[in-house]
Amino acid sequence: MNRVAISTAATSKFTKATERSIFDIACEPCVEVLNNHGDKNIDALLFSSCSEEQYGSAIISEMLGIKPKISQRIDNLCNSGTNAVTTAYSLIASGLCDSALVVGAEKTQSKGNRLIWDVTRGSFNFPVHWASMFAKSHMRAFGTTDEQMALVSVKNHKNASKNDCALFQKPVTLNEVMASKMIAEPIKLLDCSAPCDGASAVLLLSEQRAKKAKNPIWIRGLGQQTSGASFANMDSMTTIETAKTAARDAFEMANVKPSQVDVAEIHDAFTILEIMAYEDLGFAQKGKGGKFIEHLQEEIMINPRGGLLGCGHPVGATGVAQVAEIALQLSGKAAERQISGCTIGLVHNLAAAGSSASVMILGN
Amino acid sequence: MNRVAISTAATSKFTKATERSIFDIACEPCVEVLNNHGDKNIDALLFSSCSEEQYGSAIISEMLGIKPKISQRIDNLCNSGTNAVTTAYSLIASGLCDSALVVGAEKTQSKGNRLIWDVTRGSFNFPVHWASMFAKSHMRAFGTTDEQMALVSVKNHKNASKNDCALFQKPVTLNEVMASKMIAEPIKLLDCSAPCDGASAVLLLSEQRAKKAKNPIWIRGLGQQTSGASFANMDSMTTIETAKTAARDAFEMANVKPSQVDVAEIHDAFTILEIMAYEDLGFAQKGKGGKFIEHLQEEIMINPRGGLLGCGHPVGATGVAQVAEIALQLSGKAAERQISGCTIGLVHNLAAAGSSASVMILGN
Numbered sequence: 001m002n003r004v005a006i007s008t009a010a011t012s013k014f015t016k017a018t019e020r021s022i023f024d025i026a027c028e029p030c031v032e033v034l035n036n037h038g039d040k041n042i043d044a045l046l047f048s049s050c051s052e053e054q055y056g057s058a059i060i061s062e063m064l065g066i067k068p069k070i071s072q073r074i075d076n077l078c079n080s081g082t083n084a085v086t087t088a089y090s091l092i093a094s095g096l097c098d099s100a101l102v103v104g105a106e107k108t109q110s111k112g113n114r115l116i117w118d119v120t121r122g123s124f125n126f127p128v129h130w131a132s133m134f135a136k137s138h139m140r141a142f143g144t145t146d147e148q149m150a151l152v153s154v155k156n157h158k159n160a161s162k163n164d165c166a167l168f169q170k171p172v173t174l175n176e177v178m179a180s181k182m183i184a185e186p187i188k189l190l191d192c193s194a195p196c197d198g199a200s201a202v203l204l205l206s207e208q209r210a211k212k213a214k215n216p217i218w219i220r221g222l223g224q225q226t227s228g229a230s231f232a233n234m235d236s237m238t239t240i241e242t243a244k245t246a247a248r249d250a251f252e253m254a255n256v257k258p259s260q261v262d263v264a265e266i267h268d269a270f271t272i273l274e275i276m277a278y279e280d281l282g283f284a285q286k287g288k289g290g291k292f293i294e295h296l297q298e299e300i301m302i303n304p305r306g307g308l309l310g311c312g313h314p315v316g317a318t319g320v321a322q323v324a325e326i327a328l329q330l331s332g333k334a335a336e337r338q339i340s341g342c343t344i345g346l347v348h349n350l351a352a353a354g355s356s357a358s359v360m361i362l363g364n
Numbered sequence: 365m366n367r368v369a370i371s372t373a374a375t376s377k378f379t380k381a382t383e384r385s386i387f388d389i390a391c392e393p394c395v396e397v398l399n400n401h402g403d404k405n406i407d408a409l410l411f412s413s414c415s416e417e418q419y420g421s422a423i424i425s426e427m428l429g430i431k432p433k434i435s436q437r438i439d440n441l442c443n444s445g446t447n448a449v450t451t452a453y454s455l456i457a458s459g460l461c462d463s464a465l466v467v468g469a470e471k472t473q474s475k476g477n478r479l480i481w482d483v484t485r486g487s488f489n490f491p492v493h494w495a496s497m498f499a500k501s502h503m504r505a506f507g508t509t510d511e512q513m514a515l516v517s518v519k520n521h522k523n524a525s526k527n528d529c530a531l532f533q534k535p536v537t538l539n540e541v542m543a544s545k546m547i548a549e550p551i552k553l554l555d556c557s558a559p560c561d562g563a564s565a566v567l568l569l570s571e572q573r574a575k576k577a578k579n580p581i582w583i584r585g586l587g588q589q590t591s592g593a594s595f596a597n598m599d600s601m602t603t604i605e606t607a608k609t610a611a612r613d614a615f616e617m618a619n620v621k622p623s624q625v626d627v628a629e630i631h632d633a634f635t636i637l638e639i640m641a642y643e644d645l646g647f648a649q650k651g652k653g654g655k656f657i658e659h660l661q662e663e664i665m666i667n668p669r670g671g672l673l674g675c676g677h678p679v680g681a682t683g684v685a686q687v688a689e690i691a692l693q694l695s696g697k698a699a700e701r702q703i704s705g706c707t708i709g710l711v712h713n714l715a716a717a718g719s720s721a722s723v724m725i726l727g728n
Binding site: 058074092094222224226352356 | 387409414416417418419421422423425426431432433434435436437438439440441443444447450451453454455456457458459460475476479481586587588589590591592593594597610613715716719720
């Protein structure tokens, strides 16, 4: 089996809705990645997006002046970016490609922001409604509090304030989160991430090609799981079972334990999801996610770029931006927000109320 | 490297526009494939479509009652299906998955039928306009005739008449093609394929899993190439350079020569494309594609299911249906249209005026 490395990564500034085309947005981080790489000979261009534009991967290839063998768009809602990185991994590990540029991009007004197929959600097709149900269930079962959820928002906004690419640049206080507008009880405005314009890109290389890279970061473990599409099919309201399965497979493939992880990007579209992820990933015991955020120390840094809460959530770009952040952290290129001495990183991503999940383990 | 097999394949009847959802259409051949397979434990569900529906792969998984690890939609216009099969191959060859169900589906009114991004096409954003330019160039350069193009339509409609799944069930005569309505000179109505509703599915297995399959068909060679998205960037009007590159790579990977191919599915969205493909694939010398159709003998069977001209062209389903046909032919399950004694098959697919191309070699 060929090992696969991430050699370079870039994320452009996430912004409120602009008039820019999805392709302009997508090209921005790719130009930086290609400049870092110093070579336009790229075997695959994988475009992660929920955009309705057709043949985007060919358009982006042309705009970048590259002629990849394989180009395609990949979509799986919020998980699109991690699916695209997994596909890039497989194209290289299988020997079909030696290099793959993955770019995720989205515009604020994306069809990916709503879930209209699942009639079991009734009229509740905005994600905040299922976040509300998760939060209420977790509160009932384990005594998780509004304040604990708010702490996630405070932490991630604080981290985002050190990240020039984040949509939100200002820290928020616990009181500000608690006093923010109630959207769907108990979820308040500052418990929610915001759709935005944004793009991120990572370049994956085969082991042979990565020899020339300065500080390649290796993809050590990959896990994904899909349970279906309907919220009504969820096995539990307090656990994302797909994430548990994906984590088990990724840790096993990487031969790594949760306690060895130094830095993690966690899907925090809503604060309750980060708390549940602590448990699903094995960082905290079941039911102790709320306590975990209260006592989160420096053994592990969660969402150093600011997460979805602080950075914004451009659907198809998010998974790529998460992978880009962990690659930057592990290669010591995370600037102001660099975590010192980190060697093992994790990416956790979800789509559609956890009906699918991805977990990746990266390492030096 | 793990070898990868196709164990079972199914294509549903292609029809004129219906009221059925894209998901209903997609599930039909999947049910047949899963019944043949006898096991719902599937590692990946890859959905090939230009549909605007979101998270289709999760929806189809739920409708089929499967819970794959990896599910995603893949789009690359007419090439979507061959891209999806290539992705499935890589997921298995890389060791991430042992089984992958690829389903392509499209509705007649798909955004994939038009190319609106490329302003170099001016108002000519229907594919028939570039087919017209290819045909005129080939006629000027090599003396290719209207009658030779018409022969492609006659052959493929004749083949389709033996295929219950084809949109068009009646043979057409040379005179009927020649007398059909002029669409964009010299392309007449019966030189064109038609958008339609349709779906096709194939199941790919790892070598280990394929041991239990009755007559697995192996994916021996894969080649893909993208040149960009703009028609104005085409290197030639008489050769699809991407197809030549893809063919070279696929033949090399498979260690097979064009003369060894017994049966081929060729992208004939317009008759001129099949004639150009004869040359690009090495079946005929450059410029002799027109003569090749006049003297096409039984050494090689081209488009036994009827091609896009006879079957219709449901964009995201076409590439999968091509692979399904070759797998059925090589495993002796092609019913009335079975080519006797075929052991090596080829799939040739294009997207967006040949700005990307795929070639696959399959074998027993």
